Amino acid sequence: MSPTNLLLGSSPFTHGSGSIAQIMQTVIWALMPATAMAILIFGWPALLVIVLTTAASMVTEVLFLKLRKRPSALGDGSAFLTGLLLALTLPPQAPWWLCVTGGFFAILVAKQVYGGLGYNLFNPALIARVFLLISFPVQMTTWPAVNPLFGEQAYSLSESVAIIATGHQRTPELVDAVSTATPLGQYRTETGLGKTVQEALGGSYGFNTLKAAEGWIKGSLGETSALLLFLGGLYLIRKKIITWHIPVTMLLGCLLPATLFWAYDAAHYPDPLFHLVTGGLVLGAFFMATDMVTSPVSIKGQIIFGLGCGLLTYLIRTWSGYPEGVSFAVVIMNATVPLIDQYTRPTAYGHVK
């Protein structure tokens, strides 16, 4: 009489269509333009770095889920995303072992050891970057010159493999090959030697804000095109994967003090646009700090978290021993998330604060 095989269970019986895999895929798609741009700017070696890092992440994920006797979760795309994010924080010609160690560390130490997806305290990609930066400072701060994929001096594929496998690169005879620093590094080193910001970034270094926004600057793969990363971030907000709160407050947290100090002394503090288009600020604001697992769940908490990330980034960029501070800032703020969550619980309906 009644149909057989009826589902029971408890209400609700209807669900939204969102899933973890769909979230991860959307984020990966949002990163694609910037990733493609990075490959365009730095050539085949960049592609190899990305492939190696994501592959290492996924292999580690499969291996350790098996060891922990958990069902394979490769399909949710989280390991691929972690690998991709990590690759975007690496130098364009990172040697193969750096990529593999990073991917392995990100998944094993930063994620599986905590209990896997959802249980990690720190952003896996960033904690792996911080680990690499502290352990291998030379390799992590070797910045090859911009060498576009289809440029005259572009690396051939075999050349690229050799670079990543051996770590030795051919020095291309490019115009800006004289300088080896990223814009942030250049600004810190030179102003540290007593120059003004204009002297440090102008002249032979020839910093150009618009060029930098497009991505034609030195730095990690994901520190290049602020513009495309920004568009990817807007896409994520439009797709309702993230809300505007963390990115906007993180940008504000960094750019507001930048504006204040620049207005106070433009000779020693670069303008806020410089801070916006260089380094990993946009990548951090839209893709790193917004990592759901490691950011607060309430809107109020997200605002505090975002402001903290931005402010710490500015502090580290301006006064610490490192030229760039996004990864440190986000990782430090990750540690405060349980505390923020505890104190930003929304007042429940019908309760008085």
Place this chain on the structure above:
Amino acid sequence: MPKRFYVPMFQHIGEPCRPCVVVGQKVLKGEEVGRAEGRISAATHAPTSGTVVSIEEHVIGHPSYLTVPTVVIDPDGQDQWADSVRGLVNPLSVSPSVIQEKIRAAGVVGLGGAVFPAAVKMSPPKDKPVKLLLINGSECEPYLTCDSQLMVERAQEIVAGIDIMMYTLPTNQCVIVIEDNKPDSIRAMSQAVQPFPKMRVQAVPTRYPQGARQNLIESITGQEVPSGTLEADMGILIHNVATTFAIYEAVVLGRPLISRVVTVSGRGIVRPANVQCLIGTPVQDVIAHCGGLNPGVRQLILGGPLMGRAIKTMEVPVVKRTSGILALLQEEIVERPEGPCIRCGRCVQVCPIRLIPCEIAWRAKSDQMDRMAEVHLMDCMECGCCTYTCPSNIPLVHYFRHAKSVILADRLAQDKLRQDKARIQAKEARMEREKAEKDRQKEAMKAASAARKSAAETGKGALSEAVQQGGLPKS
């Protein structure tokens, strides 16, 4: 008309009612078959005329196959009303207590889903006068349209019912709240309330769970109901439109609550419709009336898809709370295994009570029942928004129900412990008292015998005096 009706004795909140008919007895339509027990209870009535063939345990719409005592009636086909079914000709001229009695006798309960006896709500205590009557037409669950259809077709009767309610309570202000995706209902009701200056229709945004009491009150008054209190404490009373219609029928026509409008829908139903159903009709007869089931039905639900209950068998009868019968195909259901919480915060953003569902869920999972008060578990109304939005398919509401039941069971056990303790203490106190009493009596006897001795010496008159003073031991 189905071949057989199953009228459960427990279709409301409060005490179940007691069957007041015997097997073999002939009953008329609207005749009482279950008598209300206690103040918070509601009578049930025969949906048609016929013979009581059995009083047995029968399944009701509960996923656990729960059974309750049920009066089974075979209709005689006459559908003849009982003589007792008589309405008030002019309800606004009788005493409110007569109306309250009519509502009570008709077994009207809240048809929005709470199934709380309406007569109790219609008799507010003197110290809590009703300042505002809200008529809930915000039928917010997807699929369900029974209330909205009722407002379109029976606007006059509903408004007449409101008029009676406002007279009975009494109260001076009534707002009929309808979601703005039901323009037909809004139009019909707005027309019907025109002659009544104290009533007005207000459209509210279509946003689940708009019809929940908390959201309804916030939408209309801008105030929140303080946690742990009732809207009645704020001078607000909420009745569903279908309840209002049932009150109209009970008072004006004298008809008890023996039928209601049920939305029969879902892609598994051949001809989805809103059906006027007699209480006690088996679900399979209702579905047959709507053309039967399409192949591939995966889930049967009584009520809405967000707060209803899944059933396993179509033998369960339509009861007073049954607002919908949904037959869902595979494509209407998301069947995915539960994944890990990725703290995306969507549940936090959608919770109408502003709770942190993900946090409550992990506390429930890790059995931290003693720390539930700080996250306000008991304020959860189980609307299902969090589970709906969860990308990891975590059955959050299910965890909350479990945690609530554990806490309630614990509270009951604590209460029992306290009662036991009080009883033991009372017993000890009583024994103490009795011992003291005995001691006193022994003393008295001693005194009496001493007196007797001396009386033997001094004469008989003194003895009776001593007995009167000390009293004789009873045991």
